[in-house]
Amino acid sequence: MWSALTFITLMTLAIDSMVPGIEIIVSAIEDHLPRLSKKQSWAxxxxxxxxIALFGLIxxxxxxxxxxxxxxxxxxxxSIAVFAILECLVVGWLYxxxxxxxxxxxxxxxxxPRVFELCMKYVCPxxxxxxxxxxxxxxxxxKYGDYNFPGWATIIGWMISLVSILPIPIVFTWKVYRAPGTSLVEKLKRAIKPKKCWVPSSQEEPPYTAVLQPML
Structure with a gap:
C-alpha cells in the first residue's frame, strides 16, 4: 500500500509541476487567438x-x-541566470x-517596500x-556515470540551451530596427522606452485589497 501511495504522490507531484508550463503555452496561444471558443480552447x-506526451516518450x-x-x-x-538578470534590468532600470x-x-x-526596489535594481542582478x-x-x-557524451551531443546540448535565449536578441534587434528614428542611438532609445498605452480601466475603480489581503 505504501509503495502505491508513494507512486501516486510522485505522479501527482509531476502533474502539478507540469501545469504551469502547459498554462504558459496555452495562454500564449489564446492571447494570439482571442476569438477561440470554449471547444476550440479545449482542442x-x-x-x-x-x-508533450509524444515528446516525453523519448x-x-x-x-x-x-x-x-x-x-x-x-x-x-x-538560460535561467540570463533570464533573471534581464528581468531585473528591464523592470528595475528600463521600465x-x-x-x-x-x-x-x-x-x-x-x-x-523600498527594500524590494533596492533588491530588484542592485542586489538581485x-x-x-x-x-x-x-x-x-x-x-x-x-556525462552519465562512466559514459562521456561525444562532441556532437554537446553541440546539441548547447543548441538546446540557446534555443530559449536566441529569441531575445533577435526580437530586440527587430524592435530596434522597426523603431522610428534616423540614427541607431535614437532608435535604441525609442525601442527601450516604455509605452504609455497602459492605463487603469477606471480611475474610480477601487483597488483589489480584499483579494490580495492574505498576501501581506
Whole structure:
C-alpha cells in the first residue's frame, strides 16, 4: 500500500509541476487567438498536452536516460541566470521601479517596500551575475556515470540551451530596427522606452485589497 501511495504522490507531484508550463503555452496561444471558443480552447489544450506526451516518450526509450541527462545538463544553464538578470534590468532600470510602484498601487492600493526596489535594481542582478559567472567557471562536459557524451551531443546540448535565449536578441534587434528614428542611438532609445498605452480601466475603480489581503 505504501509503495502505491508513494507512486501516486510522485505522479501527482509531476502533474502539478507540469501545469504551469502547459498554462504558459496555452495562454500564449489564446492571447494570439482571442476569438477561440470554449471547444476550440479545449482542442488547443489537448493538442499541447498530446504533443508533450509524444515528446516525453523519448525519455522512456532504451536510450532515454542519456537524452534526459543531456536535457537536464543544458536546459537550465545558462538560460535561467540570463533570464533573471534581464528581468531585473528591464523592470528595475528600463521600465523603472517608480512605474512598477504606480502600477501596483493602481491595482492593489498599496506600494511595495523600498527594500524590494533596492533588491530588484542592485542586489538581485549582482547575485545572478555571480551565479552565471560561477556556472561558466564550473562547467564540465556532460556525462552519465562512466559514459562521456561525444562532441556532437554537446553541440546539441548547447543548441538546446540557446534555443530559449536566441529569441531575445533577435526580437530586440527587430524592435530596434522597426523603431522610428534616423540614427541607431535614437532608435535604441525609442525601442527601450516604455509605452504609455497602459492605463487603469477606471480611475474610480477601487483597488483589489480584499483579494490580495492574505498576501501581506
Amino acid at each position: 488547443v489544450k489537448c493538442v499541447v498536452i498530446l504533443s 525519455y522512456i526509450s532504451e536510450g532515454g536516460i542519456y537524452v534526459l541527462t543531456l536535457f537536464d545538463w543544458f536546459v537550465i544553464f545558462p 523603472g521601479t517608480q512605474r512598477l510602484q504606480d502600477a501596483i498601487d493602481a491595482m492593489w492600493g498599496k506600494r511595495i 549582482l547575485l545572478f551575475l555571480v551565479v552565471f559567472a560561477y556556472s561558466l567557471y564550473a562547467y564540465r562536459p556532460p
